[in-house]
Amino acid sequence: MKKLLLILLAITATFTVNAQIVTPQPSPFSKVEQKVGLTDVTLEYSRPSVRERTIFGDLVPYGKVWRTGANARTKITFSTDVTVDGQTLKAGTYAIFTKPEAEKWEVYFYSDYSGGGVPQEWDDTKVAAKTMAESHQIPFNVETFTIDINAITNNDARIEFIWEKTFVGVTFNVPTDDMVLANINDAMNGTPTANDYYAAAIYYLQEGKDIKQAKTWIDKAIAMAGDKVQFWQLRQQSLIYAKAGDKKGAIAAAKKSLTASEAAGNADYVKMNKDSLKEWGGM
Known part of the structure; x- marks a missing residue:
């Protein structure tokens, strides 16, 4: 009887240790890899969806720094030095934070890319570059938040942020x-x-x-x-x-x-x- 009880306990313990329920993430992870000229650019971010909500000015408030996605900080990696709005970004990885407004966004490239969300204490010394970009309304709804790299030439490209009915683009130059x-x-x-x-x-x-x-x-x-x-x-x-x-x-x-x-x-x-x-x- 004791032997049977031990076997049952062992089986129960095995199921307890190994049983894992895997479900889809509400904001799935995405990775974009793009060659611009001779520079390798990698974007890593999570993609929330609209789900019948009002996004900009509500879920994402105007005038406040946003993580620009969901979950872990949105990251961009450059294999060479690049230039954003006349400012040099050294080769490496940066978090992308934004401050949306109705007609323009402020876009920050932040040297501390680890962790999730906006830093509890914002450190201006970690802002490697920042720029202001116009916010454009588009005539259709984009359900899932999208960051892409487009308008590619040998010498520059554009980071594009698209969600709901909003489009914002930031150009960077490569050497x-x-x-x-x-x-x-x-x-x-x-x-x-x-x-x-x-x-x-x-x-x-x-x-x-x-x-x-x-x-x-x-x-x-x-x-x-x-x-x-x-x-x-x-x-x-x-x-x-x-x-x-x-x-x-x-x-x-x-x-x-x-x-x-x-x-x-x-x-x-x-x-x-x-x-x-x-x-x-x-x-």
Whole structure:
């Protein structure tokens, strides 16, 4: 009898230790990872929903600092230094706090990102950067609080806060140009490959830099590729020549790219080359 009782107690204890009820979080966690230029940006936050409530001016009062989400502090991490409204944010992680108003929000990047909610004692020395952003009304309801990174270019992007019928955007700048130019300088001072010349030429074309230098580099890339040159490389060569004012060279490169893209069965490049050749008077 004692043995049976001990077995029953052991089974009961096992169920007591292992039994766990898992339910959905009312404000689920979200993680956004985005490359902006050469900078890695990560957002971590929780997403409350409207649930038939009035949000801004009620659930989230105007004029008070808000955690900008739910649960743990909303965090943003930059892999490089970035700039917000002329202020440098060093590479690292920051909490995002906001002070919503009807027509504008104040947005804070706070160095103490641990814990949950707004600090009991706000410390201005921990505000690494702050900016004012306009609050815009949108013509539809967004049920679940959303932070995203959009309007992405090589040099900047926008952190967007969207909830209920409100949209707020904060632009940050990344040091892509400085980093790329340093990489190009290092490569050119060493033993550059065909890929190095090609990448440098395309960057100069896209960013509106010295087009003569881009032309020199693309020619070296094409020459080094030899008979392994690809139609998309010839396409870029034609665009660089056109930008440099060498229409004859642009037409010749576009015709080569057209022939190669037709052989590869790439309809997109066939069309792009034909359109350019018509524009340049090459067909």
